[in-house]
Amino acid sequence: PSSAASDVYKRQTLKLPMYVGSVRAMVVAGQDGAYGNAEKTAFVRTPLMMLSTLPRVLSIQEEITVPVNIFAMENQVKNVTVSLQASGGGVQIVGTNQQSLKFTQPGDQLVFFTLKTGSKTGKATIHLTANGSGQQTKETIEIDVRNPNPVVTLRNSQWIEAGQSKELSYNLSSSSANNQIKLEVSRIPSVDISRRFDFLYNYQHHCTEQLTSKALPLLFVAQFKTIDKTEAEKIKTNVQEAIRQIYGRQLPNGGFVYWPGNAAADEWISSYAGMFLTLAQEKGYAVHANVLNKWKRFQRAAAQNWRMPQEASGWQQWQSELQQAFRLYTLALAGVPEYGAMNRMKEQTGLSIQAKWRLAAAYALTGKMKPAEELVYNVETTVNPYSSMNQIYGSSDRDEAMILETLILMNRERDALQQAKVVSKNLSQEDWFSTQSTAFALMAMGRLAEKLSGTLDFVWSWNDKQQPAVKSAKAVFEKEIATTPKSGTVSVKNQGKGALSVDLITRTQLLNDTLPAISDNLRMDIRYANLNGTPLSVNDIIQGTDFMAITSISNISGTSDYTNLALTHIIPSGWEIYNERMVAPETENAAADGSGQSVSKYSYQDIRDDRVLTYFNLRRGETKVFTVRLQATYAGNFILPAVQCEAMYDVNVQARSKAGRTTVSR
Numbered sequence: 001p002s003s004a005a006s007d008v009y010k011r012q013t014l015k016l017p018m019y020v021g022s023v024r025a026m027v028v029a030g031q032d033g034a035y036g037n038a039e040k041t042a043f044v045r046t047p048l049m050m051l052s053t054l055p056r057v058l059s060i061q062e063e064i065t066v067p068v069n070i071f072a073m074e075n076q077v078k079n080v081t082v083s084l085q086a087s088g089g090g091v092q093i094v095g096t097n098q099q100s101l102k103f104t105q106p107g108d109q110l111v112f113f114t115l116k117t118g119s120k121t122g123k124a125t126i127h128l129t130a131n132g133s134g135q136q137t138k139e140t141i142e143i144d145v146r147n148p149n150p151v152v153t154l155r156n157s158q159w160i161e162a163g164q165s166k167e168l169s170y171n172l173s174s175s176s177a178n179n180q181i182k183l184e185v186s187r188i189p190s191v192d193i194s195r196r197f198d199f200l201y202n203y204q205h206h207c208t209e210q211l212t213s214k215a216l217p218l219l220f221v222a223q224f225k226t227i228d229k230t231e232a233e234k235i236k237t238n239v240q241e242a243i244r245q246i247y248g249r250q251l252p253n254g255g256f257v258y259w260p261g262n263a264a265a266d267e268w269i270s271s272y273a274g275m276f277l278t279l280a281q282e283k284g285y286a287v288h289a290n291v292l293n294k295w296k297r298f299q300r301a302a303a304q305n306w307r308m309p310q311e312a313s314g315w316q317q318w319q320s321e322l323q324q325a326f327r328l329y330t331l332a333l334a335g336v337p338e339y340g341a342m343n344r345m346k347e348q349t350g351l352s353i354q355a356k357w358r359l360a361a362a363y364a365l366t367g368k369m370k371p372a373e374e375l376v377y378n379v380e381t382t383v384n385p386y387s388s389m390n391q392i393y394g395s396s397d398r399d400e401a402m403i404l405e406t407l408i409l410m411n412r413e414r415d416a417l418q419q420a421k422v423v424s425k426n427l428s429q430e431d432w433f434s435t436q437s438t439a440f441a442l443m444a445m446g447r448l449a450e451k452l453s454g455t456l457d458f459v460w461s462w463n464d465k466q467q468p469a470v471k472s473a474k475a476v477f478e479k480e481i482a483t484t485p486k487s488g489t490v491s492v493k494n495q496g497k498g499a500l501s502v503d504l505i506t507r508t509q510l511l512n513d514t515l516p517a518i519s520d521n522l523r524m525d526i527r528y529a530n531l532n533g534t535p536l537s538v539n540d541i542i543q544g545t546d547f548m549a550i551t552s553i554s555n556i557s558g559t560s561d562y563t564n565l566a567l568t569h570i571i572p573s574g575w576e577i578y579n580e581r582m583v584a585p586e587t588e589n590a591a592a593d594g595s596g597q598s599v600s601k602y603s604y605q606d607i608r609d610d611r612v613l614t615y616f617n618l619r620r621g622e623t624k625v626f627t628v629r630l631q632a633t634y635a636g637n638f639i640l641p642a643v644q645c646e647a648m649y650d651v652n653v654q655a656r657s658k659a660g661r662t663t664v665s666r
Helices: 193-201 208-224 231-249 267-282 289-303 315-332 339-346 353-367 369-375 396-409 413-429 435-450
Strands: 020-030 035-042 047-052 057-059 063-072 080-086 091-094 100-101 109-115 122-132 135-146 151-160 165-171 181-184 456-462 471-474 476-481 485-495 500-509 518-520 523-530 540-542 544-556 562-570 573-576 590-592 598-600 604-607 613-618 623-632 636-640 643-648 650-656 660-665
Touching: 047 122, 047 135, 063 080, 063 122, 080 091, 080 109, 100 109, 100 165, 151 165, 151 193, 151 485, 165 500, 181 193, 181 456, 181 485, 193 208, 193 435, 193 476, 193 500, 208 231, 208 267, 208 435, 231 267, 267 289, 267 315, 289 315, 289 339, 289 562, 315 339, 315 353, 339 353, 339 369, 353 369, 353 396, 396 413, 396 435, 413 435, 485 500, 523 650, 544 562, 544 613, 562 650, 613 623
Parallel strands: 057 135, 540 660
Antiparallel strands: 020 035, 047 063, 063 109, 063 636, 080 100, 080 122, 091 109, 122 135, 151 500, 165 485, 181 476, 181 500, 456 471, 456 485, 518 523, 518 650, 523 544, 544 623, 562 613, 562 643, 573 623, 590 598, 604 613, 636 660, 643 650
């Protein structure tokens, strides 16, 4: 907007991107309730114009043909030279980087260049220039080069007593540009901080539980280690973004939903998201008071109205108990304890181990240690493993981390240190990561690091080169090590009074995905067909072909119904997703359930530029079919990434296809 005095002529300049066609310019002026308007259509063209096309993303080790359309708009343009330059992201030009065109009359012609990616990832910049008859036009395109293959993380761990030394070795299996080596030394039982935070930072699913789990541990990073300005800013940005997104998941009644668009609040998620917002506010982040007040009203009403379900099974009763105990804990944490509901629950007979410990935490937060001690007197601190198919996103690892937090709140430091060893063992031995167990474990260990005093005191060397000695009051020291050479050793000598936990973590991303297909309790079948349903091979597909990827998932466990399954379908760089939501209203996504009733096929679907993420439940013996409409848009040879389906809270339920390659031919 701009302003001008009466009877004053004013010129406004607009800068247009590379564009061929016409535009309509519209001007509206107004003052004191009076207004006027004018509009004009104008052609956009210069004697020489250029229009190129690239996909939104490229993958490593691919080859793509880049079409460049040259427009000669006037008779004077006869001979045109087109050149291409590429930099960054490991992108190289195959063949010539310059071509010539000859025009006998105004019109357009296509030229093609070939680009090839290597093993590097990052941002590539493509510069295009066309010159002819005294005219010049330029275009610059930035494109990300990704590695769609799985990440492999290995961990070498040692326990070093005071005055002792240990040597740890590493060997990177590939030359990936994303390789990483980190040394982690801790004076508390190992938190496996590098792998855990790396997992949370890169987690791609975004339900409310996972949004919260990604951000919650970030509130406690400063308790573990020294963080520099860059990392502090990254943490702040991530926490603020999580807070912003969680706002959008709140219903008018104050509860929070699991997926955007859900009509009913999820009880556990409402407690979990509210707990995070409360802790974020404690740590100095701005949290909207209205959001918290609505949540507190929702929690208090639910706590006051809760009754033990009498007709439910023992499995359902146990979950209901823990729901209520966790809700009471969050109200105490928010400074509005519901004492009546707490006291009524304390008198319930037969409460589970988890409910007792969580209710004890609620009492401890309010300073009432006597009832807290009475609740957990002689109660076990270990939890037997149980099915992950529950309504509280629970696991024995998560529950043992919650018990650790309770011991810290009750000032039982010796018992807390013993429990921390259990949690540390869970963190280190668990190859698969649950967002819920990871978040609670890191939060509890962060509270422990804040509580226990001590000093890190050690010297270390890398490949026989002495490094600066470390003396710090923080609980964890973390140092990234250069990835060249690909193998080496790190030696650590403990000069302090207590034992040290030392981890050497290597992270590498496969350049070639050679992992086999997997079928654990799920069967996955993928086929491709044209729009008429005729089977189609994607080994070599003609550019411009519209087709469908049809994925069927079957529950073959024979015993269990599965909830919170995630189907991840990453698309080759040369294909594009045809998002039918953009051209027509979304119709009810339903399938026959065998009884003639119509049931929802998926709970939520996230369509991104390069992948489709579908979330759904699957009953025992049930099969669901999901279809993605695609187009083979860009010519070249591309990675065909593996398609994966997994239960987000159970490592024993997963299916995965074998990765391959696809060619799109002109």
